[in-house]
Amino acid sequence: MKEHLDLLREMVRIRRFEERCAELYSSGQIRGFLHLYVGEEAVAAGVLSELDPQDAVVSTYRDHGHALARGVPMDAVMAEMFGKATGCSRGRGGSMHLFDATHRFFGGNAIVGGGLPVAAGLALAHVLRGEPRVVACFFGEGAAAEGEFHEVLNLAALWRLPVLFCCENNLYAMGTAFAKEHAAGDLALRASSYGLAAWSVDGMDVLAVKESARRATESIRAGGGPCLLELRTYRFRAHSMYDPERYRDKAEVTQWRHLDPIDRLVEVMRPEFTDDDRAALESEVSVEIDQAVATADAADLEPVADLTRFVTSEVTT
Amino acid sequence: MKEHLDLLREMVRIRRFEERCAELYSSGQIRGFLHLYVGEEAVAAGVLSELDPQDAVVSTYRDHGHALARGVPMDAVMAEMFGKATGCSRGRGGSMHLFDATHRFFGGNAIVGGGLPVAAGLALAHVLRGEPRVVACFFGEGAAAEGEFHEVLNLAALWRLPVLFCCENNLYAMGTAFAKEHAAGDLALRASSYGLAAWSVDGMDVLAVKESARRATESIRAGGGPCLLELRTYRFRAHSMYDPERYRDKAEVTQWRHLDPIDRLVEVMRPEFTDDDRAALESEVSVEIDQAVATADAADLEPVADLTRFVTSEVTT
Amino acid sequence: MKTTYREALREAIRDAMNRDDRVFLMGEDVGSYGGCYAVSLGLLEEFGQERIRDTPLSESAFVGAGIGAALNGMRPIVEIMTVNFSLLALDQILNNAATLLHMSGGQFPVPLVIRMTTGAGRQLAAQHSHSLEGWYAHIPGLRVLAPATLEDARGMLWPALCDPDPVLIFEHNALYNLSGELADDAGPVDITRAAVRRPGKDVTLITYGGSLAKTLAAADDLAAEGIDAEVIDLRTLRPLDADTFLDSVRRTHHAVVVDEGWRSGSLSAEIAARIAEEALYDLDAPVRRVCSAEVPIPYAKHLEEAALPQPGSIAAAAREVVRGG
Amino acid sequence: MKTTYREALREAIRDAMNRDDRVFLMGEDVGSYGGCYAVSLGLLEEFGQERIRDTPLSESAFVGAGIGAALNGMRPIVEIMTVNFSLLALDQILNNAATLLHMSGGQFPVPLVIRMTTGAGRQLAAQHSHSLEGWYAHIPGLRVLAPATLEDARGMLWPALCDPDPVLIFEHNALYNLSGELADDAGPVDITRAAVRRPGKDVTLITYGGSLAKTLAAADDLAAEGIDAEVIDLRTLRPLDADTFLDSVRRTHHAVVVDEGWRSGSLSAEIAARIAEEALYDLDAPVRRVCSAEVPIPYAKHLEEAALPQPGSIAAAAREVVRGG
Ligand SMILES: Cc1ncc(C[n+]2csc(CCOP(=O)(O)OP(=O)(O)O)c2C)c(N)n1
């Protein structure tokens, strides 16, 4: 039950956070590109609950959920989207580029596929030092059409790099449906042709995701080489705040909303988990979010004079 | 028998041409990088014998065999390597960049994997115009590790582009053995995971190559989408003239030399094909090569004043 | 007729598709999504999915496919969402599109048009805010265009498609919503010459693309102070029409180059170098460049604004050049 | 000790591997083949395949893997066979290696070294003869080095590895066989300053890498005619040590920039622009640039030679600058 509750809390934190971000975007407090994770919470919550602090995470531009589930403080994430000095990237990254060295969160990469080679390299360092660690690398099914997907899967399988490839198959890459992106229907099958263990998971079922992540990370830590999980999920909202969603039916969205990962976990947790418990959880989360917004709002901007700081390292001798 | 003889002639032309090139390199008449096709002749001869004049061909830096088997005049190929104005690329391309518009030979590409997207585009034009043509695209097993291999196979399968992918698996990419290049052992299996027809062929058996190419081109012309042939072959000589071949055993080379595609075809053709026939063929080829060398040697250089011609088109109005 | 930059681009595509069967548009989300910046909105319905062709996320493959189709008789327009992602296809553009004609001794021209978005200013952060058109302007064999006006958005595509060689068109992301009047019969424009957008006699401000409006704004401010600036829009970044800006500098004796690229090694360096080579004795003061700060463009609004050329910094440079330090 | 550029590079790698366990070398054919240009010959036997790591033909993947390994505590040396193929990894270099530190607000430095061959001159034709180091010198966050001497071949690697940020080292293919004397105790060199390779008072010739020898040859010819040329080797292409060449130009009042890149938009433009900005009043004549012809480098020897800077064309430009048209 504790485990279930933790997963639920994580998913609710992400869901409410994203909803608040949408509002803050409308009110102009968040700018740039904003990609929400609503509907996909089970993936981040399930996978990342299986990682250790010493493991590493690589994410995409749709990175809020990964960051929060990894433990990056919500204050720092929200402040980043406000472009503040207290943001987890000191305001330089914004929504798409969350970073946190303390949590070994290697960022939000906004070039589709661009994080995969980096994940392979992080894992290579672990191999060279003989450390039994896992690098979780998130990317979309759209990214799987990029050349880097191929190069990195081959490299990781060849060198048995301890990477957990997490392909979030939400059926769309912006407006491009899966069938217009990939000639072959089964991504996990394709991935296994590289000589690594790969399978599909119901990405709307957080317990299934967690269980698969457990099996995969165990195998990876034991030296079994990389694994790929195809996490079948769906984004309930538009690709970004600019997307009028011309490419899909409302009915399809509704159908997927019936599979809401939060509702499904709550079902599992009933009747022990009561309406009151739910309300308590929601209000706890809401306090956290309000707090994050308030501190972000109050925080200072980086001084303009510091614009070119961090282009190169500040060498302290 | 006529068919056999044509295949044999083509292979012998290539073999002797390459041997002459090696000599001409040693004597300094050919310069730059020179990649010989010795041992792989059955692939070019077998595949290209199944193509029509309206089909198209895309090749690599190891392109002499493809050019000759496609019908590019030997004079023009040799002159190109001499850097002469009469060369098939007017001396600008050299060994790695043979081109011939008349024979729809779209060149010699020296960026590993760089020809594949171009082949897809050539085929796309055929599709858009409704022409039942085939684009034969040659590349090595090393190229199959590049991202472009993945992107193009997916695109071609997705759009059912009429491309015949000819993967010349000669077991080495420069000094990198197959097993150090690819995690998965079976390239044809990998390719078929994209949803296209792919199979392996004994690339040292020209009749098997031809038969496979026939099946593949028939299927492609009939609208069956792309095919991939993994042609299992071997280069008898070094990767290029700079390669001291530290990475492989002499014994391995010797073993493969026993599978010499020319010898094997001759075996099949015996006893009808006599030693005298062979000698006649050899001398016919030798005359052609002598002739090509002589005319190349005698030909003029492009005037230095024309250095910047063809950077952009010369528009004649 | 009242229109926008976006609509003018769309009309140019529509017109080209109607004029020539060999023309088709291909790129990520150009079809059912309507184009990442909505340029191709509605064209799928009009021309069908053969000619308005959504591609997978495979920049190298579909740009290379454009090259192959161009080699084989078609006239493709390839859209790369932004210049940032074009790096994934740069090998195809440099080593194939720009090179095949010469390398084949004149046999294989590549009549391809590639459009892409460039530039910063919308808080999209480092990986979405590059201005790398200067790199493309370095490549022999390419023509590189930067429409900064409605006329050019409407008129550059057709001559680009008629060019037998590859042409790249850079659309600055800040311009899509630019609106204004465009003649009903607006059509093809000259893609070989720079344009004097504002005549003046005291200083030559040389720019292009997304910086044109900022530079014109600076010129207005300068006018109020009695400095009469001439503003030149390069329009064609390769081959450069140097005559137009050299003529101007010979008249004004002062030059400022405005370029959203990072300063070191940007196109602005080439302009400044040409002036130093060809018009040195006409200069009454050193050439000044106003460029982006040499920093990955940050997300936060105040930092991004500080990183980019602005009317204020342009006017300040002009003042310095004209009046001295 | 008598050595070659190739051996000096190898010795630098060996030395770094011995000094620091975190250092490893990775790239195509660096191991059993001995390196495409034989730089790493013998190192596989010495250090084993964990640390001398052959990669598949996947430039983007292994360069990106170098970035990841550097982020995670290692000190990788990544070899890309030539700059021509580096375009396939340019996205990783620009959008990750050069950008992560800033984009993460200072959290993630990338202590990576990437070595690659550049340049023409061996009849390798268009796709193997590019000089694109100028593009890399445009990227904020990178340090870009071009060793032109045995000392620099031997001495640049270690300080590059000590730099907390990514460093690119460009080795001109014509230099590998350069031989000469190197001090037995040759070691790390300063990687921040340009060097005056030949002092002179009449004209400043500014160059780097593969063009240094040609420029020195031109200086000898000029000396015979009574023109005393100062030759500056930039060594570090980013960040540029402008002071060294500006000081020189202020003394000689004449400048010629020699750069094997294509002229328009090459690094030479940046140098010329800096001179025009910072030393305009010191110039007695316009700056001249001697660059490669703007053409994909052709195979034929006579055409290739005509396309590249040569001692003759360098000397001619210097004469023109000093004596006038
Ligand atoms: C190389 C590259 N090409 C295009 C884009 C524009 N783009 C951003 S997100 C996206 C869709 C990616 O889809 P997918 O990988 O499925 O991830 P999802 O957004 O569905 O989570 C595209 C095309 C980009 N950022 N990078």
Ligand SMILES: Cc1ncc(C[n+]2csc(CCOP(=O)(O)OP(=O)(O)O)c2C)c(N)n1
């Ligand atoms: C992108 C790129 N990387 C590296 C090279 C250097 N290179 C030239 S040929 C070659 C090996 C290619 O092997 P394979 O594809 O198997 O073809 P083969 O030479 O065996 O015919 C390499 C690494 C190159 N030309 N292009």
Ligand SMILES: [Mg+2]
């Ligand atoms: Mg998706």
Ligand SMILES: [Mg+2]
């Ligand atoms: Mg091979």
